[in-house]
Amino acid sequence: MNTKMSDYLMQTYARLPVAFVRGEGAWLFDEQGEKYLDALAGIAVNGLGHAHPRLVSALCEQAGRLIHTSNLYQIREQERLALRLCSLSGLDRAFFCNSGAEANEAAIKIARLVAHNRGIENPAIVVMEKSFHGRTLATLSATGNRKVQAGFEPLVTGFVRVPFGSAEAVATLASHHKNIVAVLVEPYQGEGGVQIPQADYLTKLRRICDENAWLLMLDEVQTGIGRTGHWFAFQHGSILPDVMTLAKGLGSGVPIGACLARGIAAETFVPGKHGSTFGGNPFACAAALTTLQVMEDDLLLENAAKIGAFIRADLLQRLEGVAGLREIRGQGLIIGIELDRPCGDLVKQALAEKMLINVTNDTVVRLLPPLIMTHEEAALLTEKLAALIRAFLE
Ligand SMILES: *Cc1c(COP(=O)(O)O)cnc(C)c1O
Numbered sequence: 001m002n003t004k005m006s007d008y009l010m011q012t013y014a015r016l017p018v019a020f021v022r023g024e025g026a027w028l029f030d031e032q033g034e035k036y037l038d039a040l041a042g043i044a045v046n047g048l049g050h051a052h053p054r055l056v057s058a059l060c061e062q063a064g065r066l067i068h069t070s071n072l073y074q075i076r077e078q079e080r081l082a083l084r085l086c087s088l089s090g091l092d093r094a095f096f097c098n099s100g101a102e103a104n105e106a107a108i109k110i111a112r113l114v115a116h117n118r119g120i121e122n123p124a125i126v127v128m129e130k131s132f133h134g135r136t137l138a139t140l141s142a143t144g145n146r147k148v149q150a151g152f153e154p155l156v157t158g159f160v161r162v163p164f165g166s167a168e169a170v171a172t173l174a175s176h177h178k179n180i181v182a183v184l185v186e187p188y189q190g191e192g193g194v195q196i197p198q199a200d201y202l203t204k205l206r207r208i209c210d211e212n213a214w215l216l217m218l219d220e221v222q223t224g225i226g227r228t229g230h231w232f233a234f235q236h237g238s239i240l241p242d243v244m245t246l247a248k249g250l251g252s253g254v255p256i257g258a259c260l261a262r263g264i265a266a267e268t269f270v271p272g273k274h275g276s277t278f279g280g281n282p283f284a285c286a287a288a289l290t291t292l293q294v295m296e297d298d299l300l301l302e303n304a305a306k307i308g309a310f311i312r313a314d315l316l317q318r319l320e321g322v323a324g325l326r327e328i329r330g331q332g333l334i335i336g337i338e339l340d341r342p343c344g345d346l347v348k349q350a351l352a353e354k355m356l357i358n359v360t361n362d363t364v365v366r367l368l369p370p371l372i373m374t375h376e377e378a379a380l381l382t383e384k385l386a387a388l389i390r391a392f393l394e
Contacts, residue, residue: 016351023050026373028356039381040356041370044190044222044334047249047291047300049370054294055252055287062286070277077285084292085260088231090240093266096280097257100221100247101134104184106259106274107217107243108138111182112158113268114215118181126173126183126214128164130192130361133184133219142184144192164189165197167204174212182215182243183208187233190222190368193361194336196329199237206239215265217243221257222334225249226295226371229305229332236331249371254287256280300371304332307378311335311367314379318386324393326363333373337365339393346392353384365389 002008006015020028020036026049028036041047048055062077069075082094095106108125115123127133131144140148141156144164149155160177162169170183183205189195202218209216218241223233227249234241242265247257257279261268278284295301312328312335319325319337326338342362350357358366369381 016348018351025049025051026370026377034354036351036354036356037377037381037384038356039367039369039373039385040358041368042253043358044227044248044368045253047226047371048252048294049372052252052294052372055290058286058290059254059283062283065282067283068278068281070281071275071279075280075282075285077282077289078280081258081280081285081288084289085246085258088292089244089260090262091244091260091266092262093260095259095261095269095274096285097259097276098255098278098284099134099257100219100245101136101139101257102276102279103221103245103247103257103259104133104139104142104219105136106269107182107184107219107245108142109274110243110259110261110265110268111184111215111217113273114264115179115181117268120179120181122158122179123181124158124160124177124179125217126170126180126185127159127161128185128189129161130164130189130195131184131186131219132189132191134221164192164195165201167201167208170205171208174208180212180214182217184217184219186219186221187223187236188228188331188334190334190366191360193338193364194330194334194366196331202234202237202239206241209242215242217241217245219245221245221247222368225291226301226304227332227334227368229301229308231301233331250291251284251287252291254284256284256288295371298372301332303373304371307369307373307375308332308335310375311369311378311382314382315386318382319389322390322393325389330367333367333369333371335367336360337367337389339363339365339389343392346388349388349392350385353388355381355384355388357385 022029127142129144133139133142138156224246243261360366
């Protein structure tokens with residue numbers, strides 16, 4: 001029997017016992033009016049923080065003018081957003097959808113259609129251990145986490161898995177598999193525990209893909225849109241992907257995903273091959289266009305790089321020599337603090353201290369603060385978090 005209101009929800013999440021009613025910048029307020037420092041930003045979504053005045057007014061303006069028309073008609077906001085994302089990334093065309101999983105579905109469909117057009121039967125996509133690509137059947141099949149897959153068999157076939165971070169493992173596949181068409185990889189793994197590969201990893205993957213005529217497809221759903229201190233994580237190096245997927249930070253919380261592509265991959269979808277009722281509607285595109293404009297005007301890439309470097313350095317200084325601390329790593333405002341033991345309990349302890357953090361891959365405290373976080377807020381975060389981690393490990 002349903003006794004509480006929350007019983008009417010399918011129990012897909014073990015939710016923390018707090019409900020927020022209002023936000024402002026890097027702060028959230030619960031039903032009792034208690035104030036929390038948000039170091040998670042809705043899982044890398046609220047890059048502009050909460051209730052950013054320019055976003056609020058742009059959304060009000062757009063909602064009062066036009067929310068949705070369907071993709072049966074031309075949508076100027078969508079065209080403008082595609083142009084903006086292509087010029088920021090160096091890619092050629094964009095397809096818009098409503099989530100990260102959907103963006104990756106589009107990428108997987110592009111890879112399969114490219115293979116089909118080349119006469120390759122049973123095409124395969126190389127994916128990584130510990131990866132996360134979403135919860136739809138194809139994307140959970142691509143995901144390198146058994147917990148995400150268990151019970152949903154039969155999985156979608158056509159994925160070949162190798163360890164993350166090893167370009168050699170990918171190169172080895174080239175000699176055995178004649179039907180590979182693409183490599184799908186996160187530049188830095190988020191859900192997998194904030195895993196940062198060697199700096200030349202993508203360059204090496206690019207070379208292998210070029211040598212074998214495979215598509216290099218980057219899942220930047222978590223790392224894209226300024227999170228790492230560049231617009232896209234691949235821009236820390238000098239390569240271009242063939243396909244890139246985006247979602248989380250793109251619409252600042254208004255659902256929107258994108259699959260960008262260049263070259264042959266950008267020309268593969270023709271009318272009838274893919275679509276979305278909501279994808280790229282004027283409202284969602286206004287949210288994304290405003291997000292990108294505020295990021296540029298307010299120098300949020302620079303801020304993400306600067307505040308992220310401060311948080312990592314300050315945490316390292318405060319936790320130096322503490323037994324049980326394995327590593328502090330990250331790039332910009334995606335930060336992982338790996339401990340030597342499972343630390344899921346730290347999330348509740350942080351909540352009690354009015355701080356929102358996350359733990360992923362059992363032993364990694366993950367921080368994904370809003371890109372607008374100030375130095376003062378970051379200093380408060382590191383002070384409180386370091387004390388919490390120190391007490392937890394002692
Ligand atoms: C969150 C995430 C996804 C899935 O995005 P949804 O919007 O939840 O479907 C896919 N890939 C990566 C790397 C992610 O972090």
